[in-house]
Amino acid sequence: MNMTTANTARLLIKCEDKPGIVQAVSSFLYHQGANITALDQYATEAQGGRYFMRVEFELDHLESRKETLLKTFGTNVAERYEMQWRLAFVGDLKKVGILVSKVDHALLELLWRHARGTLPCEITHVVSNHEALRDSVEQFGIPFTVVNVTKENKVEAEAKINELMQGNDLLVLARYMQILSEEFVSKWPMQVINIHHSFLPAFVGANPYKQAHEKGVKLIGATAHYVTADLDQGPIIEQDVERVSHEYNVEQLRELGQDVERNVLARAVRWHLEDRIIVDGNKTVVF
Amino acid sequence: MNMTTANTARLLIKCEDKPGIVQAVSSFLYHQGANITALDQYATEAQGGRYFMRVEFELDHLESRKETLLKTFGTNVAERYEMQWRLAFVGDLKKVGILVSKVDHALLELLWRHARGTLPCEITHVVSNHEALRDSVEQFGIPFTVVNVTKENKVEAEAKINELMQGNDLLVLARYMQILSEEFVSKWPMQVINIHHSFLPAFVGANPYKQAHEKGVKLIGATAHYVTADLDQGPIIEQDVERVSHEYNVEQLRELGQDVERNVLARAVRWHLEDRIIVDGNKTVVF
Amino acid sequence: MNMTTANTARLLIKCEDKPGIVQAVSSFLYHQGANITALDQYATEAQGGRYFMRVEFELDHLESRKETLLKTFGTNVAERYEMQWRLAFVGDLKKVGILVSKVDHALLELLWRHARGTLPCEITHVVSNHEALRDSVEQFGIPFTVVNVTKENKVEAEAKINELMQGNDLLVLARYMQILSEEFVSKWPMQVINIHHSFLPAFVGANPYKQAHEKGVKLIGATAHYVTADLDQGPIIEQDVERVSHEYNVEQLRELGQDVERNVLARAVRWHLEDRIIVDGNKTVVF
Amino acid sequence: MNMTTANTARLLIKCEDKPGIVQAVSSFLYHQGANITALDQYATEAQGGRYFMRVEFELDHLESRKETLLKTFGTNVAERYEMQWRLAFVGDLKKVGILVSKVDHALLELLWRHARGTLPCEITHVVSNHEALRDSVEQFGIPFTVVNVTKENKVEAEAKINELMQGNDLLVLARYMQILSEEFVSKWPMQVINIHHSFLPAFVGANPYKQAHEKGVKLIGATAHYVTADLDQGPIIEQDVERVSHEYNVEQLRELGQDVERNVLARAVRWHLEDRIIVDGNKTVVF
Numbered sequence A, B, C, D: 001m002n003m004t005t006a007n008t009a010r011l012l013i014k015c016e017d018k019p020g021i022v023q024a025v026s027s028f029l030y031h032q033g034a035n036i037t038a039l040d041q042y043a044t045e046a047q048g049g050r051y052f053m054r055v056e057f058e059l060d061h062l063e064s065r066k067e068t069l070l071k072t073f074g075t076n077v078a079e080r081y082e083m084q085w086r087l088a089f090v091g092d093l094k095k096v097g098i099l100v101s102k103v104d105h106a107l108l109e110l111l112w113r114h115a116r117g118t119l120p121c122e123i124t125h126v127v128s129n130h131e132a133l134r135d136s137v138e139q140f141g142i143p144f145t146v147v148n149v150t151k152e153n154k155v156e157a158e159a160k161i162n163e164l165m166q167g168n169d170l171l172v173l174a175r176y177m178q179i180l181s182e183e184f185v186s187k188w189p190m191q192v193i194n195i196h197h198s199f200l201p202a203f204v205g206a207n208p209y210k211q212a213h214e215k216g217v218k219l220i221g222a223t224a225h226y227v228t229a230d231l232d233q234g235p236i237i238e239q240d241v242e243r244v245s246h247e248y249n250v251e252q253l254r255e256l257g258q259d260v261e262r263n264v265l266a267r268a269v270r271w272h273l274e275d276r277i278i279v280d281g282n283k284t285v286v287f
Helices: A021-032 A062-081 A105-115 A134-138 A154-165 A182-187 A208-215 A250-273 B021-032 B062-081 B105-115 B134-138 B154-165 B182-187 B208-215 B250-273 C021-032 C062-081 C105-115 C134-138 C154-165 C182-186 C208-215 C250-273 D021-032 D062-078 D105-115 D134-138 D154-165 D182-187 D208-215 D250-273
Strands: A008-016 A035-043 A050-058 A084-089 A094-100 A121-128 A144-146 A170-173 A192-196 A219-226 A236-243 A277-280 A283-286 B008-016 B035-043 B050-058 B084-089 B094-100 B121-128 B144-146 B170-173 B192-196 B219-226 B236-243 B277-280 B283-286 C008-016 C035-043 C050-058 C084-089 C094-100 C121-128 C144-146 C170-173 C192-196 C219-226 C236-243 C277-280 C283-286 D008-016 D035-043 D050-058 D084-089 D094-100 D121-128 D144-146 D170-173 D192-196 D219-226 D236-243 D277-280 D283-286
Touching: A008 A021, A008 A062, A008 A277, A021 A035, A021 A050, A021 A062, A021 D021, A035 D035, A050 A277, A062 A084, A094 A105, A094 A154, A094 A250, A105 A121, A105 A134, A105 A250, A105 C105, A121 A154, A134 A144, A154 A182, A170 A250, A192 A250, A208 A250, A219 A250, A219 B236, A236 A250, A236 A283, A236 B219, B008 B021, B008 B062, B008 B277, B021 B035, B021 B050, B021 B062, B021 C021, B035 C035, B050 B277, B062 B084, B094 B105, B094 B154, B094 B250, B105 B121, B105 B134, B105 B250, B105 D105, B121 B154, B134 B144, B154 B182, B170 B250, B192 B250, B208 B250, B219 B250, B236 B250, B236 B283, C008 C021, C008 C062, C008 C277, C021 C035, C021 C050, C021 C062, C050 C277, C062 C084, C094 C105, C094 C154, C094 C250, C105 C121, C105 C134, C105 C250, C121 C154, C134 C144, C154 C182, C170 C250, C192 C250, C208 C250, C219 C250, C219 D236, C236 C250, C236 C283, C236 D219, D008 D021, D008 D062, D008 D277, D021 D035, D021 D050, D021 D062, D050 D277, D062 D084, D094 D105, D094 D154, D094 D250, D105 D121, D105 D134, D105 D250, D121 D154, D134 D144, D154 D182, D170 D250, D192 D250, D208 D250, D219 D250, D236 D250, D236 D283
Parallel strands: A094 A121, A094 A170, A121 A144, A170 A192, B094 B121, B094 B170, B121 B144, B170 B192, C094 C121, C094 C170, C121 C144, C170 C192, D094 D121, D094 D170, D121 D144, D170 D192
Antiparallel strands: A008 A050, A008 A084, A035 A050, A192 A219, A219 A236, A277 A283, B008 B050, B008 B084, B035 B050, B192 B219, B219 B236, B277 B283, C008 C050, C008 C084, C035 C050, C192 C219, C219 C236, C277 C283, D008 D050, D008 D084, D035 D050, D192 D219, D219 D236, D277 D283
C-alpha cells in the first residue's frame, strides 16, 4: 500500500531457499543507497524449498542508474543464488491491451478505474470480435478495433490480434468469448489475464452460471487467472464469491455474478501492474 | 427469526403453482383461529412452475387439535391443490443422532450449541468408528457407542448403526469418514446431513484440502448437504468460504477450514430443525 | 427476485398486528383474479406489535383496473385494519433525480447500472454545485445543471433545486457535499437517499475516513440511509464493510471505501425502486 | 503462517524510519547463523515516519544462545537505530489468565481452541466473579477461582485478581462484565485483551446489542482491543461483522453476535501469542 514515485523500483526474485538471501539483497540495496519501502518473502518449506521475494525500494536518480543496477545485481547477487529475477520500474508505465466480446461490465470497470487513476498503466487498445462496444471504448479516447473470428479465419484473426497487440506488457480478456489457441498463448507467457465467471475449479467450460443454477450452489464466484494452453486451468490470481439463494434464476445469477467478476478482474490486473505476482508452477504467489 | 412456543406449528408445502394457494392456506388457518407468524413462498417460474411455501403459525391449545388440523387441512386444502405437505409441531422436539470419526470440531460445535440452547432438538446418541471422542461426548451426558467398520463387516456395522439410530428424525455426519451404503441412505431419505470440507462441486472425494492446495485456490470452503446415494452430490443446504493465500500449507488450510466447516454444519442442522428446508429435485429451497 | 411485467403491482402495508391480515389481503387479491408472485411479512412482536407486509402480484389488464383496485382495496380491506398502505405499479417507472458534487464514483455507478438496465427507473436530471462532472453525465444523455450553493444563497439555491427536481419520486445524494436544510428535507419525506462514507453510527460528520484512520479500525464501511432533519441519523437502508489494515493511509482508505460506497448506494436505490422498503420509525424494514 | 520449532524466535522492532534497517537486522541475523523464515515491515510515511518490523527466524541451539543474542543485538544494532525492541522465543510458551463473568461462549472458544492445539500458550487460571462456569472450566483441567466484586470491595478484589494472575504474560477478558480500574490496568500495559460486543467506536458502553437494535443497523460486529484506562478506547486489534436484518430482536442479535465475538477474540489472542502485534500510539500494527 506504499505511495510510489518515479524513483520507485521493484525487485522480484524466485530461487531455491538458502540462508542469507535477505541479507544479500538488502546489503546490495543499502550499498546502492536505496531505501527499502516494502519487503515480502515466502518459502514453500521451512528449509530447502522454493523461495520468493518482492522488494520495493526508492533510489534517487533512478532513471540514470537503471542499467548499472540491473548489471550489478545480476553479477553480485543473482548469480550467486541462481535466482530467476526481474527488476520493474514504476516510472515505466506498463502497456495494456484488452480483448472483449459483447458484454461490457468487465471492460468498463477497467476503463473506469483507469480513468480515475487507480490502475497504473496505459491502456493502448481494445480489440473485439464485435462492434457492440465501440462507443463505450472510444468515449474514453482509446482505440477500438474489430477483428472478426470464425472457425475458418481463426489463424489469421489471431495473427492480426497478435500484431495489433505488439508492444503491450499485458493482455486482459475482459469476457472475451473466443478460446485463444495454444500457439497464441505461448507468445504471451503469464502475460494474459482472464476472468472466468465461476469459482474455479468448479464449473469449468461454457455457461458456468447455468451449471451453478443446476447444481443449486449457495455461493457464486469468479476467478481471475493467467491463461495457459489448458483451458480454465492457468494459475489462479484472485477469486471471490457472493451469496445467492434458491430464488435466483440463471439470469439473476449472471447479473449478480457480473459485480463479482468486475471486482475480481480489477484486483488481479492491479496486482499484476504493481508487480505483486510471482508464478510458481501452476500457482501464484501474490505479495 | 420468530420466537416460538409450544403452540407453534409449521406447514411446509410443495405443489404445482396455481392461483389461489396463499388465499386457500391463509383462509384455512384463519378459520381455525390460527395467527400466522411467518410466511415464505417461492415459485420456480412466473407462471406454472413448482410452488413452495412455509407458514409458521400459533394456535391455542395446539396439542389437543393436532389430529383435526392434519385431517382437515388434508381434505380441505391439500387435496384440491395436489400438495405434498407436512405439518411440524415445535413442541415435538426433533431427535438427532450424530456419526463421527476422530476429528472433533464439527461434533463439538453441535454439542456446544445444543448445550447453550441454540439447537432446538434432543441429541440422543453419538456413534463413532473410533474410541477417541468418548470423553468429549460423555461429559455432555450423551450416550456414546463405538461401531467398528471394516470392509468385511460393513453390512453388519451399518445394520447396527441403523438399529441404534431408530427413532431419530435426523442423522448428522459430523466428519464421519466412512461412506454410507446406498442401502443405508435409502432408509433415511433427506434425513442425513453431511459436512463436506470443500466448496462443492469443487474437490469432491478424498483430501479436498490437499486438492485445494495443489490447485492454488484463493478461497477454501465447506458444504453441508443431504446425503444421497451419489457421493458428495446430494442437495446442497449451505456453503461458506474463507480467504486464504499462497502461504497456507495443507495443514493450515485444514485448520482454517475447520472453522468454516463447523459453522456451515451448525447452520444447516439448525435450518433443518426449524423446518426451513424443502428439497426440490437435487436442490434445496431454504426459507 | 421475481421477473416483473407491466401487469405487476406491489402492495405495501403497515398496521397494527391482528389475526387475519394475510387471509384478508390474499382473499381480496384472489377475488380480483390476481396471482401473488411474492409475499413477505414481518411483525415486531409475536402478538400485538406493528405489522408490515409486501405483496407482489400479477393482474391481467392492470392498466385499466388501477383505479378500481385502489378504491376497493381501500374500502374492503385497508379501512378494516386501519392500514397505512400504498400500491405501486411496475409499469409506472419511477423518476429519479441525482445530486452530486465533485467525486464521481457513486454517480457513475448509478448511471452505469441504469444504462445496463439493472436500475428500473428514469434518471431525469443530475444537479451539482460544481461543473466538474458535466461531461460524465451528458455522455449518458442525461441533463446536467449546476446550482451553486454558498452560505449566502443557500435558501435560493435549495428553492432552485427543489424546482428542478419537481416530478421526481426519489432524490439520490451521490456524495453531495452540501447539507440540505430541514425545510428542504421536509418536502421530500423518505424520498431522499444519501450515502455516508462510514459505518454509521461510527464517524458521523465530516471526514469519516480521517476519523477511521485516527481510530485505527480494522474495517471501513459505508451506509445508505434516508435523509431526515437530523444529520446522518435517518433510517438506515443498507451498510457494508471492507477489511483494512494498519498499512492504509487516509487516501487509500478513501479509495477502497469508494468501492463499498458505490455498491451500498446502488443496492439501496434499487430496493427503493423495487418498493422493498417500509420505514418503521427511525428504522427500515427491507423485504 | 510458518511452522515454528523450539529454535524459532521473533524480533519485534519499533523505531524512527532510516535507511539501512533491513540490512542491519538481516546482516546481524546472518552472521549469527540464523535463517529468516518471515519478515514484515511497515513505515507510516514514505520517508522519516515511524518504522515497524517483525522478523521470525530459526537458530540452531537457540536455548543456549538466548543471552548472547539479546546482548549483541542490543549493542550492535538496536542502539544505533534507537530501537524499541523485544525478542520472543517460541519455546517459552506464554502464560495466559482469563477473566470471565457468566456468559461462556468467548471463554469456551479459547479453552476449546487451546485443547485442540491451535492457541500456543499455557492457560494457567480462570477467574470469575460468579460460580456459574466452574464446571465448564474445571473439565479442561484448568484452575477456577471466584473473586466476588462489589462496589465496596473493588480495591481488594482487584488486588486479589492481580495476585492470582502474577506470572502471566497476558490477561484475556472473555466477556468479563466488571470495569477494571485505571490502577489495575496500569500494571498490565498492553497485556490485557478485551472483547467488546460491538463494532467500535459505534456503541461504546453498556448493552451494545440493544443500542444496535434501536439504531436499526444492518451489520453487527465485535471488536478485540487492548485495555487502557479509557473504557472501550484502547488500541483495536481485530474487528468483524455479520449481516442482520429488521427481523432480529435484541436477543437474536446477541446470539448471532456471540459467534462473531468468539472468533474475533480468538484471532486477537492468537496474534498476540504469535508476537504479531506492535502498538503504535492508540493503534496497532498487526503483521
